[in-house]
Amino acid sequence: MIYNAPIKDIRFVLNELADLPSVCALPGYEECSVDLVDAILEEGARFAEGVLAPINRQGDKGSVWKDGEVTAPEGFKEAWRQYVDAGWVGLRAPADFGGQGLPALVAIAAEEMWCSANLSFSLAPMLTLGAIEAIHHHASDELKQCYLPRMSTGEWTGTMNLTEPQAGSDLAQVRSRAVPQEDGSYLISGQKIFITWGEHDMADNIVHLVLARLPDAPAGVKGISLFIVPKFLVNGDGSLGARNDVRCVSIEHKLGIHGSPTAVMSFGDNGGAIGYLVGEANKGLAYMFTMMNHARLGVGVEGMAVSERAYQKAVEYARERVQSRAIGSPDAAGVPIIRHPDIRRMLMTMRAQIEAQRALAFYTASALDRASAHPNPAERAASQAMVNFLIPVVKGWNTEQANEITSLAVQVHGGMGFIEETGVAQYMRDARITAIYEGTTGIQALDLIGRKTAAENGETARRLLEEVRGTAERLGGLEDLSLFSGNLKTAAAEAERCVAYILEHFAVSPALPAAGSVPFLKLMGIVLGGWQMARAVLAVEKMAKDGEVDDDFRQAKLATARFYAEHLLPQAGGLAAAIVEGGQSVMAMDEALF
Amino acid sequence: MIYNAPIKDIRFVLNELADLPSVCALPGYEECSVDLVDAILEEGARFAEGVLAPINRQGDKGSVWKDGEVTAPEGFKEAWRQYVDAGWVGLRAPADFGGQGLPALVAIAAEEMWCSANLSFSLAPMLTLGAIEAIHHHASDELKQCYLPRMSTGEWTGTMNLTEPQAGSDLAQVRSRAVPQEDGSYLISGQKIFITWGEHDMADNIVHLVLARLPDAPAGVKGISLFIVPKFLVNGDGSLGARNDVRCVSIEHKLGIHGSPTAVMSFGDNGGAIGYLVGEANKGLAYMFTMMNHARLGVGVEGMAVSERAYQKAVEYARERVQSRAIGSPDAAGVPIIRHPDIRRMLMTMRAQIEAQRALAFYTASALDRASAHPNPAERAASQAMVNFLIPVVKGWNTEQANEITSLAVQVHGGMGFIEETGVAQYMRDARITAIYEGTTGIQALDLIGRKTAAENGETARRLLEEVRGTAERLGGLEDLSLFSGNLKTAAAEAERCVAYILEHFAVSPALPAAGSVPFLKLMGIVLGGWQMARAVLAVEKMAKDGEVDDDFRQAKLATARFYAEHLLPQAGGLAAAIVEGGQSVMAMDEALF
Structure with missing residues (x-):
């Protein structure tokens, strides 16, 4: 189960499509350079390939829960120690508390490799970084000083405690309680579910971020506050103190990502877990939103990364497996199945989407960096609008397609794909969560048509589609690419038609565009992915002219x-038709008749 | 994990779309009647719901292998006993050896229920019937008399031993040996893999059908013979004799269908397993082909049936789970998620495809019955051509969509869908095998464009598409159905365009249409499924005029x-474009560059 980090394409996307040099030039990122990034990529690839990938299958056997303690799968604790020692956790953690403060664009390239190598493992740093981000943006200096340095190294990990049995997508239903104490701390009680890496033995402490309600809090989302609840209390001198009243009641038996324990956490069974308010009361949900873009982008990368791993496995099998003669060949001898057209079609379907998804995700990360660090406020605002629109597309499209791509990888293996020892089924099982957590595809799609399209009168959507058309225009000037150019223009026009439909109906009959919201998200994914592939073609052709690209890379990029x-x-037309003409029929059947 | 057999729709499809009355009127099926079928459906539903469905989750824990013996999951042995006692095995087994000899159309309705209730369990009778069919068509009277009576009751089960490690899709590579003995029997040796229900403790004997080569056999598919190799030899008086030299070496650890042991079988480790030649030497593969249509249709039904079960589970959850306000509602109170447009879209996507697939599968079964029993040879030939074309579509499309549909069922459940205890993930895991075994989708699609389209110059394809257009025309005359009619005509025209493309290129550059063969299979599935839905609308509207249908059923059918x-x-256009314009790009990239 070898993994080869696709460094060549990652580097191409970073430099040519996501404009790494200009990101490195942003204020605050002065220490970042293309050379430094190259070194990070090479070290990261070595770590992902050599340390994380080999224990991924072992991780599938799962963690073990016993009396509230969770033992991570064999090899994970040692790998975590190496990961911490190498300083990987803090790559994009704030520099003022021990992190390296690198741009999101650089971090995402490393994160892709962790996710491909070992999705379950990668969730530990991913969650830790989310907690760091929330604390860094909103907590008091005292709390930051207490928690961030050791979270940035990875000595302590972080978690997000949002979901409760009755509060999944709808966090307004959160019921966990927080009662203020005289010393300024709070006593937290309640049960949280689906807590990734909620309990484990890899780190000395676990810093839980918990959503809960104060006694006098208003109902709904406006009454939710955010608390830090450490597994072990921290003494004034920074040493670990008493065990807090928070306990892992059980871990889930899941379809995939078995390596990462998904915990049911109980707070305050013995009087109350001691917690510390982050920022102001009742602003917990808003604080969650500030880290949502990073988190959702991260999950989009997860989907693409598992797809990449599954693709590599499928290619390897397709090269080795000899079966049946080549079609149309008089020679009866079997050939490697990679020569069979349908196997090739599956591999190309995987490859083409993965490359487009990588480009779109990295492009989004680049916009994220500009939105936070560009010196020009107008540029920041424009980049932020771009980020806001792209995030649900990247999260939703990458992960929905991950289901298809990893399933295709199983299919390439034929009967062997169904046998767990082959290993490819694990990628399909692991990928399946990505379209669910951190907001299901349905939630992403509602966000996309509502806040990200209708609420701003379609401005960003149209700006993006205008760029797509411009790229298609330029593409049309190149030899052999008029079909590509035409298909991209047509797809963009279909998307434009859907944007108009959404704007027309959202205010009056929101159920109509909502019924087509996921098809719209997929349509935008296909169009924007096509746009990135077109940009890639333009870039690679320019590089070829300048003698800056090797022939193999160019040929592969053009063919893909x-x-x-x-x-x-060409799928754009069918999706657009369903969106524009199919809204009524989604809701037409009487609910009782299902 | 309740299962409610969808008797109403099954009955509607049988009677209105698959013309059960005319099937019952065919020579040989005189004892079949609509009333008898009604009784079978009701009894079958009771059995599926009450006996098979409740042990499906238990089956997911798997069978146990020990020292060559396999113990079926808890409850399976008892259920098999009840299944045998009720006479379900022999429903479509030949009447001259103890079966009931009912039409395929009737059997398929019962089989849908077994597969929905418990896919793993259903494979035991499915394989047994395949073995019965092969023996009945090709074996000597003596062998028939020895094996068929007790296979038809289910006292003995049957298996198919085709695959070897190096011979999956390509059976030309089969290496197992058969050496003739003086008494007319053969000594069989070799290893077979992926043998469903290859060993278990539910029946007294297991009758293995085994592909092997005689010493003087020609290479390739023309040198494969078919043998009966019983687990226990059968004495002259019908009693069981010595244990044969065939052993289950291990069972596989699989992604799904854990309840059905998938065995690695070793023949002849101790001198040779005694086997009996079925029919003539070197005709084994041809004999396999005669039962292939039934088997592939059966797997198509499996895909649809698991989808139905997953759909029911998703509907149940969507009714119970309360989360978030209704879109556009001023009332902040949460509503059952079935009221959210995207949940509804997912449920309708599942439901619409399942109904279309059921109709298409049953329509095909009806043609199968006419092809074998119609008194008019021309009618038999026409029906056979229809069957030949439809089988790969039903097998390929139903099972590919089963992957999507069962995944949608997981998605409807949100985070709970990922938890194994919820049960819905099992349907997704179970369904995954259906697009692989009994010929992968790629194999079906090659068969469809080659033998079933190009080889007969597109005759059946065009005849079918002509029928589709006729139905669309009639539909256009009904109120509110002009969009449906138009979309169906457009889709049929797209399919026609692809048929022309296949005919144009298949002889000269077969790789081109082969590159689009799976998209073509899916396109045909979509068009023919749409055709069946159109036929359903016409039927239900006629029934409504005659006062023969209840309003609820009519409303649901029309909305669906x-x-x-x-x-x-509308997906037809995108698929056609890929087929007609995308053939080159599938094979364009140098093999070394993947």
Whole structure:
């Protein structure tokens, strides 16, 4: 189960499509350079390939819960120690508390490799970084000083305690309680579910971020506050103190990501867990929102990364497995199945989408960096609008397609794909969570048509589609690419038609565009992915002219982009028709008749 | 984990779309009647719901292998006993050896229920019937008399031993040996893999059908013979004799269908397993082909049936789970998620495809019955051509969509869908095998464009598409159905365009249409499924005029058909574009560059 980090494409996307040099030039990122990033990529690849990938299958056997303690899968604790020692946790953690403060764009390239190598493992740093971000943005200096340095190293990990049995997508239903104490702390009680890495033995302490309600809090989302609840209390001198009243009641038996324990956490069974308010009371949900973009982008990367791993496995099998003669060949001898057209179609379907998704995700990360660090406020605002629109697309599209792509990888293996020892089924099981957690695809799609499209009168959507058309125009000037150019223009026009439909109906009959919201999200994914592939073609052709790209890379990129244009872009019309003409029929059947 | 057999729709499809009355009127099926079928459906539903469905989750824990013996999951042995006692095995087994000899159309309705209730369990009778069919068509009277009576009751089960490690899709590579003995029997040796229910403790004997080569056999598919190799030899008086030299070496650890042991079988480790030649030497593969249509249709039904079960589970959860306010509602109170448009879209996507697939599968079964029993040879031939074309579509499309549909069922459950105890993930895992075994989707699609389209110059394809257009025409005359009619005509025209493309290129550059063969299979599935939904609308409207249908059924059918027309038929254009314009780009990239 080898993993080869796709460094070449990552570097190409970073430099040519996501404009790494200009990100490195942003204020605050002065220490970042293309050379430094190259070194990070190489070290990261070595770590992902050599340390994390080999224990991924072992992780599938799962963690073990016993009397409230959780033992991570064999090899995970040692790998975590190495990961901490190498300083990987703090890559994008704030520099003022021990992190390296690198741009999101750089961090995401490393994160792709962790996720491909070992999705379950990668969730520990991912969650820790989310907690760091929330604390850094909103907590008091005292809390920051207490928690961030050791979270940035990874000595302590972090978790997000949002979901409760009755409060999944709808956090307004959160019931956990927080009672103020005289010393300024709070006593937290309640039960939380689906807590990734909620309990484990890899780190000395676990810093839980918990959503709960104060006694006098208003109902709904406006009455939720955010608390730090450490597993072990921290003494004034920074040493670990008493065990807090928070306990892992059980861990879930899941379809995938078995390596990462998903905990049911109970707070305050013995009087109350001691917690510390982050920022102001009743602003917990708003604080969660500030870290949501990073988190959702991260999950989009997870989907793409598992797809990449599954793709590599499928290619490897397709090269080795000999079966049946080549079609149309007089020679009866079997050939490696990679020569069979349908196997090739599956591999290209995987490859084309993965490359497009990587480009779109990295492009979004680049916008995220500009939105936070660009010196020009107008540029910041424009980048933020771009980020806001792209995030649900990247999260939703990458993860929905991860289901398809990892399933195709199983299919390439034929009967062997169904046998767990082969290993490819694990990628399909692991990927399946990505379209669910951190906001299901349905939640992403509602966000996309509502806050990100209708609420701003479609401005960003149209700006993006205008860029797509411009790229398509330029593409049309190149030899052999008129079909690509035409398909991209047509797809963009279909998307434009859907934006108009959403704007027309959202205020009056929101159920109509909502009924087509996921198809719209997929349509935007296909169009924007096609746009990135077109940008890739333009970039690679320019590099070829300048003698800056090797022939193999160019040939592969061109072939992959053409496949995307001919096989994926044409799906736009069917999706648009369903969105524009199919709204009524979604809701037409009487509820009782299902 | 309740299962409610969808008797109403099954009955509607049988009577109105698959013309059960005319099947019952065929020579040989005189004892079959609509009333008898009604009784079978009701009894079958009771058995599926009451006996098989409740042990499906238990089955997921798997069978146990020990020292060559396999113990079926808890409850399976008892259920098998009840199944045998009730006479379910022999429903479509030949009447001259103890079966009931009912039409395929009737059997398939019962089989849908077994598969929905418990896919793993259903494979035991499915394989047994396949073995019965092969023996009945090709073995000597003596062998028939020895094996069929007790297989038809289910006292003995049957298996198919085709696959070897190096011979999966390509059976030309089969290496197992058969050496003739003086008494007319053969000594069989070799290893077979992926043998469903290859060893278990539910029946007294297991009758293995085994592909092997005689010493003087020609290479390739023309040198494969078919043998009966019983687990226990059968004495002259019918009693069981010595244990044969065939052993279950291990069972596989699989992604799904854990309840059915998938065995690695070793023949002849101690001198040779005694086997009996079925029919003539070197005709084994041809004999396999005669039962292939039934088997592939059966797997298509499996895909649809698991989808139905997953759909029911998703509907149940969507009714119970309360989360978030209704879109556009001023009332902040949460509503059952079935009221949210995207949940509804997912449920309708599932429902519409399942109904179309059921109709298409049953329609095919009806043609199968006419092909074998119609008194008019021309009618038999025409029906056979229809069957030949439809089988790969039903097998491929139903099972590919089963992957999507069962995944949607997980999605409807949100985070709970990922938890194994919820039970819905099992349907997704179970369904995953159906697009692989009995010929992968790629194999079905090659068969469809080659033998079933190009080889007969597209005759059946065009005849079918002509029928589709006729139905669309009639539909256009009904109120509110012009969009459906138009979309169906457009989709049929797209399919026609692809048929022309296949005919144009298959002889000269077969790799081109092969590259689009799976998209073509899916396109045909969408068009023919849409056709069946259109036929359903016409039937239900006629029934309504005659006062023969209840309003609820009519409303549901109309709404579901409209959804199909507006959300699924429009996908035809994108698929056709990929087929007609994308053939080159599938194979364009140098193999070394993957």
